[in-house]
Amino acid sequence: MQTALVTGANRGLGFETAKQLIQKGFFVYLGIRDIEKGDELIKKLATDSDHAQCIKLDVTKNSDIKGAQDIIKKRNLGLDVIVANAGVFLEPRSEKHSVLEVDPIIILKSIEVNTMGPLKLYQALVPYMIETGGGRIINISSGMGQLSEMGGHFPGYRMSKVALNALTVMLSHEHLADGIKVNSVCPGWVKTDMGGEGATRSVEEGVETTIWLATEKDIPSGKFFRDKKEISW
């Protein structure tokens, strides 16, 4: 049985990713911040403990990351896929702050969740992934982190996703030979709490490329994808 860890799996794109991976026969670890809601979530997924397990995982908390590492190693099923989906968009959408006006704390907090979260998770789990035969890492990034298409405003979100993309490329260079494939995905503009009602895509459309990268037999590494097609950094 293939295994996957999805962060931010309680709602939005993370929930849909976990749901579809379970339907495809994966054992899925659902990283969620509010573990009290774990049983409810498993019920909502119409699954059971043979196919899914909720793990308390705030990606900014070292103790949660260590806890996730312990649970995954103890279960001893290997780890084939990590989907770093948990993310925040902290800048108010109504006010387009200039990069000169933004509170630097917003930038630091965005990077703490969107970039340092995945980095710390990989430091804890990629050695185990390598030990158990390699695997795939999927960083849920955004077109707002594309340097080649960079616009103004929302510097915290944009910088955090640019840095996440850098992490994709670095990890891919360093660990391809260990059987680790790493890619970034832009899900498009998706109707979730983050994307809002005006978004153009459903969650099902939003996870298509992620599911493809998790399940397709032969995939490249060190690339950025939208709609299963490579896009520029």
Ligand SMILES: NC(=O)c1ccc[n+]([C@@H]2O[C@H](COP(=O)([O-])OP(=O)(O)OC[C@H]3O[C@@H](n4cnc5c(N)ncnc54)[C@H](OP(=O)(O)O)[C@@H]3O)[C@@H](O)[C@H]2O)c1
């Ligand atoms: N929706 C879009 O249009 C869009 C476009 C491009 C990229 N993306 C990216 O797609 C990913 C998922 O976004 P979404 O639209 O599904 O957003 P969402 O509905 O706002 O969900 C965000 C998820 O991240 C979790 N999260 C936030 N901070 C966390 C932390 N410190 N530790 C662990 N989990 C944390 C949330 O958990 P809680 O419920 O506990 O808060 C929630 O599960 C994000 O990385 C986002 O940047 C989204």
